[in-house]
Amino acid sequence: MKRLLGVALGILTAIGGFVDIGDLVTNAVVGSRFGLSLIWVVAVGVVGICVFANMSGRVAAASGRATFEVIRERLGPRAGLANLSASFLINLMTVTAEIGGIALALQLASSVNYLLWIPLAAVAVWLVIWRVKFSIMENVTGLLGLTLIVFAVALFLLKPDWGTLASQAIPAVPAEETGATYWYFAIALFGAAMTPYEVFFFSSGAVEEGWKIKDLIQSRINVLVGFPLGGLLSVAIAGCAAVVLLPAGISVTSLSQVILPVAEGAGKLGLAVVLLGIVAATFGAALETTLSSGYTLAQFFGWSWGKFRAPAKAARFHVSMIICLLVGIAVLATGVDPVLVTEYSVVFSAVALPLTYLPILIVANDPQYMGKHVNGRGVNVVAMVYLVVILVASLAAIPLMIVTGAGA
């Protein structure tokens, strides 16, 4: 019974934890401009993150090493440092976007300017990282994030013509968009679903919680059930935008537009629930990304790390996270639009993805790390297909960003 509860809890937190500011914004932007014609990318991204998280979780459980410990060992100090720099900067950008997301959601709830919420949000994130137990932190934000199911509820309440909506789901470039913008947003959506921090966090979390090989079955169920259901939430966000915003000719540029369809479909109550959900989801993701920045640095430089240690025992780990939060505050204090930061962060996530994916794939095949838990043949076939997909997306992202003027 206890085991069953554990599995259920794991799945629920995986669903709630799947959606972050990147998924919210990108799915809504895509829905409002492309309808459901890019929804196949969510499926591609979800399968990809399942493969990646499953591999890195297995590496962590079998070898006791988290992602950046593996990268440092496999790539050596120099290539490893270049890798760390790129991954860390993009993760920092995601931290900034998530904190901005919390502040924007609180602004919508309170009518107090988001700039005033930013320091509060960052301090709250820091306090939780400093004081709250890892498992409680994970479960509370994950479960509260589940309230984003209101997007799916709103979609039903909007009573769309399901036939038309389904016919939109065929991959095709809408008449008013170009092929380049279509593929640019395909990469953005892919980057939003397969953000690298999810994997830093997932593998470090496995070490934090002391996973052993026997825990792998549960983690596999969490990932293989939770992430696809989280992907369905993403589809519901895009669907709401496709039903309400696309016909009205509104292309999403702010968080208020993201939740507009929920207000229309599910009224005031829905609005309250979606705001709670967005605050929980972005807050949870802010915790995960901030921890990820500490994890990556500490794992690379060999500092002691982890929330299971008292902060005094992992001083550099905690100090580096405080600095990251301060940098995030400073960037947002310039008045840069957090939604814009989010849109860039998901694309750069796609650019950086091969840097972490390839070392994990290699180590997952190395019996000296993995013993008999190396990748099976089937996993390797899928993993190699994804390596190609990830490489293509990574190489195409910046040229497409330039050609399309960042999707304008």
Added chain:
Amino acid sequence: MILGDLLGTPVHNDDGVWLGRVADARFVVDGAPHRLMADARLLGLVVSPHSWSSFMGYERNSLTQPWPLPKLLRWRHRGSFFVMWEDIEVLGDRSVRLRPGYTAYSPALDGNGQE
């Protein structure tokens, strides 16, 4: 000298013919024993004519998955060889010179990572 600085250094034979760059340094742990581990001793250098990037672990012959990565990585390091420390004449900042009649060993390692 920091060992990391040696990586990428051009390697010549005693006639000054360019052979490649230092891609790796190999150690054996057979020095004075300590509580955790014995001292490491530099056994020699791996010289690679095409790339001095990491072998990513594929110098071990036992690694064959996932196709086609091992093939690609080994192809990138084709023509690489291992020279013993005794065969190195000069270890400079800008270049490494090998002794005349040095022996070029295969850089491949067997299953346990032994020579």
